[in-house]
Amino acid sequence: MRLIVCKNYDEISKKASELVKNIMLENPNPIFGFATGSSPIGMYENLIEMNKKGEIDFSNAVSVNLDEYMDIDEDNPQSYHYFMHDNLFSHINIKKENVHIPSASSDTFEEDIKKYNEVLDSVGTRDVQILGIGRNGHIAFNEPNDKLNLRTNIVDLKKSTIEANSRFFEKEEDVPTKAISMGLEDIFNSKMIILLASGAKKHDAIQNLINSPYLDLQNPSTTLHLHNNFVLIVDEDAYNG
Ligand code: F6R
Secondary structure, three states: OEEEOOOOOHHHHHHHHHHHHHHHHHHOOOEEEEOOOOOOOOHHHHHHHHHHOOOOOOOEEEEEOOOOEEEOOOOOOHHHHHHHHHHHHHHHOHHHHHHEOOOOOOOOOHHHHHHHHHHHHHHOOEEEEEEEOOOOOOOOOEOOOOOOOOOOOEOOHHHHHHHHHHHOOHHHOOOOEEEEEEOOOHHEOOOOEEEEOOOOHHHHHHHHHOOOOOOOOHHHHHHHHHHHOOEEEEHHHHHHH
């Protein structure tokens, strides 16, 4: 693990976007694993800026996303489809057909899981996987559990995740309780993994991730120690509390 402690959110966003830019300068056909949530928004803003200035080019880029709520319309402003288009894809020159975001409904979830695993298989190894971390240590929507999914599956969101994500909804009852999420094997299928964390609310999860002497399935992020190019970028509040 490579740990980078930055002053604040702007600095973690800058550092992460520089790493992504370097990957793109070396490889004109980059494959990305993207995440939603507050943590990568600043990085996405920087990438948009760089793309507008012509410093980076997404015309041959391919992307896969980590997760999506179950039974949510893609044009619902709370959906991860909407988030990704609003915060990144509609502002850069990535081709629509190269963007992959999972979706699942209660009626077709088995088929939906199979379809997304096929997408992941065809896209193959990512150049970089971007991650955030839940306050409970989840990565994508792989919540603390006795067992962690290796591949895409439907997951029940924990109460703490529903509480944390309720900030985007009118009321907590509106937050979906299930999601489709990439599993650990697919998250790890990337040449580099960058996890971004900011703010004191992430302190416990980050300290547990850094210091755990074993794989702690009650903090799924600890599995990232097994990846040989894992970069953890945190700000001082997330690091020091
Ligand atoms: C998002 C995702 C989640 C978030 C995590 C942190 O696609 O998979 O694991 O990365 O919940 O969210 P934020 O960044 O909003 O604190």
